[in-house]
Every structure is written in structure tokens, then in C-alpha cells.
Amino acid sequence: MSPTRLFAAACVVAVWLLLCLWAWRRARRHQASQARALAALSLNADGGSDSDAVLIAYASQTGYAEALAEQTAQSLRAGGLTVHVASLGQLDVARLSGQSPAYRRVLFVVSTYGEGDPPDAAAAFASQMQAAPSRALAGVQVAVLALGDSEYTRFCGFGHQLNDWLHAQGATPLFDMVEVDNGDPAALRHWQHHLSLLTGRSDLPDWQAPDYEPWRLAARTLQNPGSAGGPCYLLTLTPPAHGKPSWLAGDIAEIGPRLERGGPMQAHREYSIASLPEEGAIDLLVRQMPGADGGLGVGSGWLTQVAQVGDQIDLRVRTNRNFHAPDDGRPMILVGNGTGLAGLRALIKARRAAGHRRNWLIFGERNAAHDAFCRADIDVWKADGTLERVDTVYSRDQAQRRYVQHVLREQADALRAWVADGAAIYVCGSLQGMASGVDAALQDVLGDDALQALLHAGRYRRDVY
Structure with missing residues (x-):
């Protein structure tokens, strides 16, 4: 055998031995990890x-x-x-x-x-x-x-x-x-x-490199002047000139925030989309949230204070299939608090466009005088019949705190009647407090078996955070 062939054979054997060593060490590490x-x-x-x-x-x-x-x-x-x-x-x-x-x-x-x-x-x-x-x-x-x-x-x-x-x-x-x-x-x-x-760490790095598109901040309007809570803004973001982005009501906008204009991008943040593609822009409802250092959180700080109207906002749309509206005209009960109204707003717009008018909105915030987010929209939907029923509850407008879960219990007969008519229940807003309170109220009113049946049938859906 020629020296060249001997060398090639030795290389093959060496590679095989290295692969065996690698596999053996990997198996040993796995066994040690399991132990x-x-x-x-x-x-x-x-x-x-x-x-x-x-x-x-x-x-x-x-x-x-x-x-x-x-x-x-x-x-x-x-x-x-x-x-x-x-x-x-x-x-x-x-x-x-x-x-x-x-x-x-x-x-x-x-x-x-x-x-x-x-x-x-x-x-x-x-x-x-x-x-x-x-x-x-x-x-x-x-x-x-x-x-x-x-x-x-x-x-x-x-x-x-x-x-x-x-x-x-x-x-x-x-x-x-x-x-x-x-x-x-x-x-x-x-x-x-x-x-x-x-x-509690919003700066954890993304597992995969982001792939955003350059949107623009076109408008930013304060929704709750004088509120006891953090300022909440309705933002309008316009898409890049090329293409026509599409999404469905219930989908999510992922934002690449920055600590300063022109600074490096931070880990992504998620926000419920509050508009439909036919409107030509993505609306977001964003409340200023405190950060660990006492300042504003990275995401809300970027969108509500650091970025200026006209600035580029790095954005990508994420499909959220579990929160898409029903294809048919079944009744819908939409329950949410605070900025959770964003996801519900898009769903109501989609129902209105489809001509489905059997909709019941239950929304909660702090004070009616300051925190009636998107009041003009809700008034229009009530007037034109898009919303058959609206129940708003403001927790601090009375001595005893009241929330959306209290409304569900108080309206137990109506809730059971809507569910009997085939209603789907969609919940959007805070996981702590609201979502668990709503779940407990639904179990009390409908029973655990009935709630499980709604879940399995896709008639009980949540987008909570």
C-alpha cells in the first residue's frame, strides 16, 4: 500500500476514534446529568x-x-x-x-x-x-x-x-x-x-438572532391623563414601504427595543396588536412600567419615551393561533383589564368587519374618570350594535375593590345563558390577579367539567401575561 493510502487510512481511523471518544464522553456526561x-x-x-x-x-x-x-x-x-x-x-x-x-x-x-x-x-x-x-x-x-x-x-x-x-x-x-x-x-x-x-428579568438574551422589519412610529397618544396608574399610550406604527404586512386579530407584535436612540438592540418584548391590516398600521396599547433600576422598563421606555414620532421601530409579527377569532358568528364574551384591551380591540374590529354582532365586552381599570381606554371606539361599537353588551368595572371608584371577576359572578345567569347559546370566552390582560380570578369565577359559575369542555372545544382562550 502506498504511503498516501496509508496516511489516508490512518486519518479515517483517527477520525473514527475521535467520534467514538466524543460519543462516549457525551454519553457519560448525559448519564452523569441524569444521575x-x-x-x-x-x-x-x-x-x-x-x-x-x-x-x-x-x-x-x-x-x-x-x-x-x-x-x-x-x-x-x-x-x-x-x-x-x-x-x-x-x-x-x-x-x-x-x-x-x-x-x-x-x-x-x-x-x-x-x-x-x-x-x-x-x-x-x-x-x-x-x-x-x-x-x-x-x-x-x-x-x-x-x-x-x-x-x-x-x-x-x-x-x-x-x-x-x-x-x-x-x-x-x-x-x-x-x-x-x-x-x-x-x-x-x-x-x-x-x-x-x-x-423578572426582561434582559434575557434571545435564543435566536432577531429578524425584524423597519416600521415607523407614526403617532403616540396618552390614554389616561391624570391616572393613578402608569401613563398608558396608544401607539400607531406604519410598515416599511415594500410589501403589505398581514396579520390576524389576536396576533402579537414583537419589538426590538433600545435603551437610547441609535443604541444597540435589546432582547425582544411582546405586545398585543390592537388593529387590523386593513387599517394600514399596527396599533399598540403600552403602559409605562418601572424597571429594576427604578427607571422605565426597557420595552415601555423605548416605545413611550425614548423613541420619537418618526423614528424607526424594529418589529416582527408573531402568529398567535390560540387567540384568533372564531370563524363563525357564535357569541363572544371578551374579558380583559388594562392594556389587555388591545387584543380585545382587534377581535372586536374583526367581528365588526365580519358582521358578527353578538359580542359582550367586560373591561376593568382603575377609575372611570381617567382610565376609560379607547372610550370613543367602545361608544361607537355600542351605538352601531357591534357590542350587544358592555360591562365596565373600575376598581377604585368605590370603597370595596371590584374587578372583572366580580362582574362574572354577579352576571352568572347571563353568563350561563350566553355559554348555552354557544359563546366563546376570550380573556386578555394580566396573568397575576385578573386571569386567575376570572378562571376561578368561571369555575364557580359554570363548573369545572363545563369549563374543561369549553377549553377542549376551543371556546375558552386566553392571552395573558
């Missing part, structure tokens, strides 16, 4: 560890869910949280439940195998789900990242099965389930957005 996770689970179950730690449980068939679980853990650790990561196959229901659960917060990152089945490694846990005692997870806060392929009939089937089971076991959602279709980067950005809210 550490199991030890942490056992320690927490015995009450010997930090119950404030976040558990990330993954169910993976190809390794993608595991990789996303590790990325999720990195983001939470960057936000200062203690995190443990484990395969769902390492867990049993007993580790998650009990009067003093080992973990108060659990994030699930799960894929679906075939037509709605759990990954092989999660089959044992899925079997235990069927035999779990009722309300076993009361007191546990959860969230689910469901991975799937929409070409399958049961898209994200195991994720939905797990999410339904968690809800039935009394777990409280940290935020609503996020579906990811074939690794959709927009859905993963939405998951990252929730992780930022969970850590």
Missing part, C-alpha cells in the same frame, strides 16, 4: 433541598425536547433561579404531589410521538397519570411547552393530554401552554417571553 437530576429529585422529595427550585421535566423521542429543556434551564439560571432538569421517565406522580410537594414550580417540555402518543421514555409516567388521585397537584404551579407537527391529526397530542391532566389535578398554570409546530422559532420566542416574566 445528578435523580439525586436532586430524591433529596427534594425528602425535604432536604430547596423547594423554591424550578423543576424542568422533559419527554423526548429524538433529543429535541431535552435540548430545549436545557436551554430553558440556562435562561432561568441566568435569571437567578435554582433549576433542576430531569427526564419525565425519572419521575412518578408521587414525586410531584403530596401536601408538601417537592417542587412548587414545574415546567414540562414534551414532544408527541406519532398520532398523539407520549415518547417511549415517558410511557410509564403517562400510565401513572390515569391512576393518580384527584387534585394530587393542588399547590403546584406548572407550564407546558408542547412540541409537535401540525401535519398529524393529533397535533401536540401528548402535550394536550399532559396539560389537561395537570389542570384536572388542581395545578395552577404559570402561563398557558405553548405549542411549537416543527420547531417554530416564533413559538419558542413566546416561551422565552414567559421565562423572562418568570424570572
Whole structure:
């Protein structure tokens, strides 16, 4: 054999050996990681560890869910949280439940195998789900990242099965389930957005480089002069000259904010779109929020103070399929507070354009004299019949605080009648306080089984943050 061939053969053997070494070391690291996770689970179950730690449980068939679980853990650790990561196959229901659960917060990152089945490694846990005692997870806060392929009939089937089971076991959602279709980067950005809210750190870096378009800030109007709350602005953003951007009511605008004009871009922020494409611009309803340093938050500061009318705003639209309006004319009950009116405003506009007039708006804010956001729009919709019914509640206009959930309980008979007529319930606004209060009120008025049925039928939808 010639020296050249000998050298080539030696190179092939060397590369093969290096690949074997790499695979062996990777397997050893994975085994060590699994062992550490199991030890942490056992320690927490015995009450010997930090119950404030976040558990990330993954169910993976190809390794993608595991990789996303590790990325999720990195983001939470960057936000200062203690995190443990484990395969769902390492867990049993007993580790998650009990009067003093080992973990108060659990994030699930799960894929679906075939037509709605759990990954092989999660089959044992899925079997235990069927035999779990009722309300076993009361007191546990959860969230689910469901991975799937929409070409399958049961898209994200195991994720939905797990999410339904968690809800039935009394777990409280940290935020609503996020579906990811074939690794959709927009859905993963939405998951990252929730992780930022969970850590209280809005500066967590994006997992993927942003791909924005240059929009322009065309107008900015204060909506609540004299309010006891933070100033809230209605912003109008016009698209770039090329193309005609499209979106649906319920979709989200992702903004690349800056600390100063011309400064470097920060991690993205999300805002509900309050307008329709036919209007030729994106409207946003943005309240000034305090930042960790005592100044304004990066996103609200950029949009309401730093950027000036005429400045470029880096923006991309994210589809939010779970909050799109029904295709038919069924009744709609739209519930929200504060800047949550933005998402509801776009839905009402879409219903008006389609000629669907059986709409009931329930909206809450602080004081009627100062916080009646978009009052002119609502007055027009009431006058022309777009809104069959409007209930506004202002929490500080009476000695006893009242919120939208109080209206739902007070109007229980009307609520049940609308639901019996096929109404869909859409909720938009703050996760803390409002969303949980509305959910509890709906359970009290309609019953848990009926609310679950609405959820499964796509008649109970939320965009909360």
C-alpha cells in the first residue's frame, strides 16, 4: 500500500476514534446529568433541598425536547433561579404531589410521538397519570411547552393530554401552554417571553438572532391623563414601504427595543396588536412600567419615551393561533383589564368587519374618570350594535375593590345563558390577579367539567401575561 493510502487510512481511523471518544464522553456526561437530576429529585422529595427550585421535566423521542429543556434551564439560571432538569421517565406522580410537594414550580417540555402518543421514555409516567388521585397537584404551579407537527391529526397530542391532566389535578398554570409546530422559532420566542416574566428579568438574551422589519412610529397618544396608574399610550406604527404586512386579530407584535436612540438592540418584548391590516398600521396599547433600576422598563421606555414620532421601530409579527377569532358568528364574551384591551380591540374590529354582532365586552381599570381606554371606539361599537353588551368595572371608584371577576359572578345567569347559546370566552390582560380570578369565577359559575369542555372545544382562550 502506498504511503498516501496509508496516511489516508490512518486519518479515517483517527477520525473514527475521535467520534467514538466524543460519543462516549457525551454519553457519560448525559448519564452523569441524569444521575445528578435523580439525586436532586430524591433529596427534594425528602425535604432536604430547596423547594423554591424550578423543576424542568422533559419527554423526548429524538433529543429535541431535552435540548430545549436545557436551554430553558440556562435562561432561568441566568435569571437567578435554582433549576433542576430531569427526564419525565425519572419521575412518578408521587414525586410531584403530596401536601408538601417537592417542587412548587414545574415546567414540562414534551414532544408527541406519532398520532398523539407520549415518547417511549415517558410511557410509564403517562400510565401513572390515569391512576393518580384527584387534585394530587393542588399547590403546584406548572407550564407546558408542547412540541409537535401540525401535519398529524393529533397535533401536540401528548402535550394536550399532559396539560389537561395537570389542570384536572388542581395545578395552577404559570402561563398557558405553548405549542411549537416543527420547531417554530416564533413559538419558542413566546416561551422565552414567559421565562423572562418568570424570572423578572426582561434582559434575557434571545435564543435566536432577531429578524425584524423597519416600521415607523407614526403617532403616540396618552390614554389616561391624570391616572393613578402608569401613563398608558396608544401607539400607531406604519410598515416599511415594500410589501403589505398581514396579520390576524389576536396576533402579537414583537419589538426590538433600545435603551437610547441609535443604541444597540435589546432582547425582544411582546405586545398585543390592537388593529387590523386593513387599517394600514399596527396599533399598540403600552403602559409605562418601572424597571429594576427604578427607571422605565426597557420595552415601555423605548416605545413611550425614548423613541420619537418618526423614528424607526424594529418589529416582527408573531402568529398567535390560540387567540384568533372564531370563524363563525357564535357569541363572544371578551374579558380583559388594562392594556389587555388591545387584543380585545382587534377581535372586536374583526367581528365588526365580519358582521358578527353578538359580542359582550367586560373591561376593568382603575377609575372611570381617567382610565376609560379607547372610550370613543367602545361608544361607537355600542351605538352601531357591534357590542350587544358592555360591562365596565373600575376598581377604585368605590370603597370595596371590584374587578372583572366580580362582574362574572354577579352576571352568572347571563353568563350561563350566553355559554348555552354557544359563546366563546376570550380573556386578555394580566396573568397575576385578573386571569386567575376570572378562571376561578368561571369555575364557580359554570363548573369545572363545563369549563374543561369549553377549553377542549376551543371556546375558552386566553392571552395573558
